[in-house]
Amino acid sequence: MTEELILDLISANLLYILGAILLVIIVVKGIRIVPQSEKHVVERFGRLHSVLSPGINFIVPLLDVVAHQISILERQLPTASQDAITRDNVLVQVDSSVFYRIIEPEKTVYRIRDVDAAISTTVAGIVRAEIGKMDLDDVQANRAQLIDTIKSSVEDAVDNWGIEVTRAEILDVNLDQATRDAMLQQLNAERARRAQVTEAEGRKRAVELAADGELYAAEQTAKARRIQADAEAYATGVVAQAIKDNGLEAAQYQVALKQVEALNALGAGEGKQTVILPANALEAFGDAFRMLKGGRG
Template structure:
């Protein structure tokens, strides 16, 4: 009996030691998922942060105090009241995304990170919108979003997080303000239409004036050319008179009579032709003059 008792006691002791060793090994091995980081405390103080994968710690001394997700987080949809520089009350719909980069700061410097970020966003949005007029808030949305994100990143730097997105999605106004803006928009459209019509009429007048000026210039140019032609013809006649005397004048007169007769004979619908008495003489004189000039 004593031998059997000794064997049983030794076996139990071995089993207990084996169990203790297994528990110790189990507690000293930590496998961290890819989406998390573990904050380890040793004897109540921050010791280190475990990254994804297989990690070893000192059993019974090191304790996993916080399991922090490093996935990107989205705050609940926010609606923030603000007053613009021109005293217009509006409501801004906000969306904020952030990630935890340094879990040791997040868990030891702030108790409720989501509430802290939300409160900070509310203050920054009120401050930034208060610097702008309503038209600037609506037209420069990207500039406003950039300023909010920058100030939010500076304010939350000590918390070990990174703000990845902070945007004003929509601007909501009360009914009275919307009605006033609609009237202003209609008045602006009417003004632009009147300006466009006036500019069109002005352009049409300019085009008409240009056309009239162009016509006057062409008529003046035609008169000038005609005057130059008449002057040239006169100069030719004068030169002929100077060279041939009165014979050249008589030749020119007889030539004009012959041309006029040719035009009368070519005209349609004429049955009777009146011939001047000196037509034959005109032909003869022209022939003599023409022959004389050639000699």
């Protein structure tokens, strides 16, 4: 009896232990800790049941299964190159890249098999379509606008996949060699044209400056003559006023002054000079000297 009792106690304790172990396992399996950078998709009997957000979550063991662990970090697609033809029939090779992240993993895992390949194909088609609407010069000059258009179009296309497109980039736009050579010739021709225009403008400016200089000199000459004429007119007015006020004496005084100035000019000549004057001239000069002397006195 004692041995049977011991065996019964051991069996009962073993069952309790096994039950406790099973309970611990169930509790452990029912608790799911999801990292901050992930979301977990839970299936029950093969169908979508719930999506576990970052943090502590609880599921029903043996019924619920974490079927997919999806990273919600931003991803970058490998750089892709695709050929496109612009509206003015120029073949270009466009290098593009797209950044995205999964925000609704339940859509991503059940609606698309290969996310990266699907997005790459979508981007290639959109890039070709958008570049086909633009001329080559517009592609080069409006790259930012082109990027915004591509990003918006990709967002609309992948909306049903639970994906958010965070950024799209056009890394490079390459041309074939024939187009490059043609553009180089056009650039050289444009540079030559600008050089000719600059040279012509320089010559034109030089002529304008020379004309301005001549006009300024003429204006200054005319101004000087006008001043001289004004001075002579003023002097004549003074003489006329003096004659008017003093009568004949003032006129004789001016004549005598001019005679003396003329005689001084003759005497100031170079070398020895002999001046022969008639007798009445000597008398006139004598009268002039007397008048000057009298006028000064």
